[in-house]
Amino acid sequence: xxxxxxLFVSFAVVLLMSSICFGSDLDLFSDQHGTLRIxxxxxxxxxxxxxxxxxxxxxxxxxxxxxxxxxxxxIQQVGEGMVEIGNAGxxxxxDEIARFGLVPFKWAIDGVGAxxxxxxxxxxxTRTQLQAVFSGTITNWQQLGxxxxxxxxxxRDQASGTRKVFWSKALNKGDISMAANVVNSNGAMKTxxxxxxxxxxxxxxxxxxxxxxxxxxxxxxxxxxxxxxGSYGVARGLYSLTKGQxxxxxxxxxDYLFSGEGQQIAADxxxxxxx
Amino acid sequence: MKYLFQWAAFGSALLTAAIFVILYLxxxxxxxxGTLWTVLxxxxxxxxxxxxxxPMVVTSLSSAFVAVAISTPLCFGCALFITQYGPxxxxxxxxxxxxxxxxxxxxxxxxxALFLLVPRMREALGGSGLxxxxxxxxxxxxxxPTLILFFVDxxxxxxxxxxxxxxxxxxxxxxxxxxxxxxxxxPGLVNGILLxxxxxxGDTLISLMxxxxxxxxxxxxxxxARTLTAHxxxxxxxxxxxxxxxxxxxxxxxxxxFSALLVIGVRWINHSQPLSQRRML
Numbered sequence: 001x002x003x004x005x006x007l008f009v010s011f012a013v014v015l016l017m018s019s020i021c022f023g024s025d026l027d028l029f030s031d032q033h034g035t036l037r038i039x040x041x042x043x044x045x046x047x048x049x050x051x052x053x054x055x056x057x058x059x060x061x062x063x064x065x066x067x068x069x070x071x072x073x074x075i076q077q078v079g080e081g082m083v084e085i086g087n088a089g090x091x092x093x094x095d096e097i098a099r100f101g102l103v104p105f106k107w108a109i110d111g112v113g114a115x116x117x118x119x120x121x122x123x124x125x126t127r128t129q130l131q132a133v134f135s136g137t138i139t140n141w142q143q144l145g146x147x148x149x150x151x152x153x154x155x156r157d158q159a160s161g162t163r164k165v166f167w168s169k170a171l172n173k174g175d176i177s178m179a180a181n182v183v184n185s186n187g188a189m190k191t192x193x194x195x196x197x198x199x200x201x202x203x204x205x206x207x208x209x210x211x212x213x214x215x216x217x218x219x220x221x222x223x224x225x226x227x228x229x230g231s232y233g234v235a236r237g238l239y240s241l242t243k244g245q246x247x248x249x250x251x252x253x254x255d256y257l258f259s260g261e262g263q264q265i266a267a268d269x270x271x272x273x274x275x
Numbered sequence: 276m277k278y279l280f281q282w283a284a285f286g287s288a289l290l291t292a293a294i295f296v297i298l299y300l301x302x303x304x305x306x307x308x309g310t311l312w313t314v315l316x317x318x319x320x321x322x323x324x325x326x327x328x329x330p331m332v333v334t335s336l337s338s339a340f341v342a343v344a345i346s347t348p349l350c351f352g353c354a355l356f357i358t359q360y361g362p363x364x365x366x367x368x369x370x371x372x373x374x375x376x377x378x379x380x381x382x383x384x385x386x387x388a389l390f391l392l393v394p395r396m397r398e399a400l401g402g403s404g405l406x407x408x409x410x411x412x413x414x415x416x417x418x419x420p421t422l423i424l425f426f427v428d429x430x431x432x433x434x435x436x437x438x439x440x441x442x443x444x445x446x447x448x449x450x451x452x453x454x455x456x457x458x459x460x461x462p463g464l465v466n467g468i469l470l471x472x473x474x475x476x477g478d479t480l481i482s483l484m485x486x487x488x489x490x491x492x493x494x495x496x497x498x499x500a501r502t503l504t505a506h507x508x509x510x511x512x513x514x515x516x517x518x519x520x521x522x523x524x525x526x527x528x529x530x531x532x533f534s535a536l537l538v539i540g541v542r543w544i545n546h547s548q549p550l551s552q553r554r555m556l
Contacts, residue, residue: 069512070512071512072512072513073511073512076512149401150401150402152402152403154403157509157510157512158321158509158510158512158513158519159510159512159513160512178318178320178489178490178491179489179491179498179499180489180499181403181405181487181488181489181499182487182488182489182490182501182509183488184483184508184509184512191389192405195389195390195393195394196397196403196404198397198403199403
């Protein structure tokens with residue numbers, strides 16, 4: 001009997017030890033259960049998916065759904081209570097914050113860069129050239145030293161945070177041609193440019209990979225490093241917004257975003273963590 | 276029990292009317308800016324305060340009509356093959372294949388076309404390959420099952436007696452089709468075409484994925500352009516209180532009126548037939 005008891009005790013001690021040793025920021029969710037709905041900015045999605053995967057693998061009682069829609073949708077849906085967390089790739093306007101009682105959490109910084117097909121010979125532009133391309137003044141790749149083909153412009157929908165930062169900081173609020181094709185997410189933009197050898201578009205630096213090539217703007221290539229050290233200026237904050245101060249599962253999720261692990265995930269996905 | 280069904284019928288009829296009333300009320304702020312007419316004729320340029328939906332109306336109509344124009348002859352041939360010309364065992368097989376086609380989600384068509392059709396269109400027509408023509412080709416494929424099933428239905432329901440009479444008079448199969456089948460089947464054929472038109476105009480994903488969504492008014496079928504449905508899908512992310520968002524209700528009204536018109540057209544054709552040949556839709 002005594003041996004059994006001591007076995008129990010030592011087992012309990014081992015358990016306790018191991019939970020200390022393997023303790024992680026995921027412990028935030030240990031008492032949590034229920035459903036959390038997230039929607040909005042498409043730049044955020046890789047980070048949201050990774051976090052969600054980790055949480056739900058360890059705590060099956062927690063159900064988290066991640067949807068896109070764009071920054072506008074994120075703000076709108078969290079404001080109307082359709083989701084608990086709304087993501088936005090731009091700061092919410094004062095009007096939006098006041099109207100819905102939103103609390104913004106800026107957990108990473110993200111650059112936005114122009115991209116072309118990897119086979120495209122043109123991989124560097126000046127700001128003036130970029131503006132001329134997007135306004136429709138320069139219409140042929142030949143004018144930029146490339147092949148004799150029409151430039152296919154791709155832009156994002158009006159509510160996109162990525163569009164907003166690219167338009168104000170890379171295009172200096174210049175016109176975007178009415179003839180530009182419009183896609184509705186960072187992912188769709190990447191697919192479009194990866195499939196169009198004569199296309200030019202723009203995505204969040206976190207979405208850049210080998211399927212597309214970044215355009216060096218005024219001598220600076222948009223990468224994690226150049227955005228971090230500030231030499232590449234077309235950047236914005238990534239926000240998650242809640243309606244009122246977050247509580248329960250929502251609070252745990254926001255806290256996790258700012259934890260060591262959460263910030264590491266953001267860094268792994270190509271963003272610059274804020275902590 | 277009777278009342279339950281009565282109320283259900285009454286309720287759903289009321290709902291249809293209520294949708295229109297709500298759409299109208301919600302688009303009032305936009306309409307007060309001018310009349311619906313100017314909204315219909317303006318270009319879309321929110322940055323300069325212009326919320327017209329004219330380019331989208333043009334694109335929706337042209338892509339739907341082109342899709343039907345491509346689809347109708349092909350589907351008519353297909354329906355004739357299934358009902359008249361094809362070997363018997365292949366007929367049933369074909370008909371099942373068409374039914375299967377009808378159950379494929381539109382996103383599958385859109386996604387496949389993005390990788391298979393768009394690069395070919397880009398090489399053939401120049402530009403990005405995302406244009407009204409590409410979207411119309413896939414829309415034609417999308418509405419084909421609707422058209423074929425309607426065509427087959429109306430051809431098989433035409434009187435066998437007349438067909439036998441023409442055959443007995445020495446008519447060839449083509450003459451049977453021309454003189455016995457078509458005169459009876461045409462209302463069904465037109466019904467199918469009208470419903471196909473409605474389906475082509477109402478589809479969102481294919482035009483969103485393949486038409487390019489640019490906001491210019493298209494000059495040619497090779498231009499990138501945006502349909503009303505894709506426009507709604509793209510602008511729905513805008514701030515709810517903005518005029519941009521409100522203009523979506525004007526889009527919805529146009530779509531609503533168009534489908535109402537189509538349904539009225541279908542009804543009218545059905546009622547212009549003799550009572551004995553009327554079919555429920």
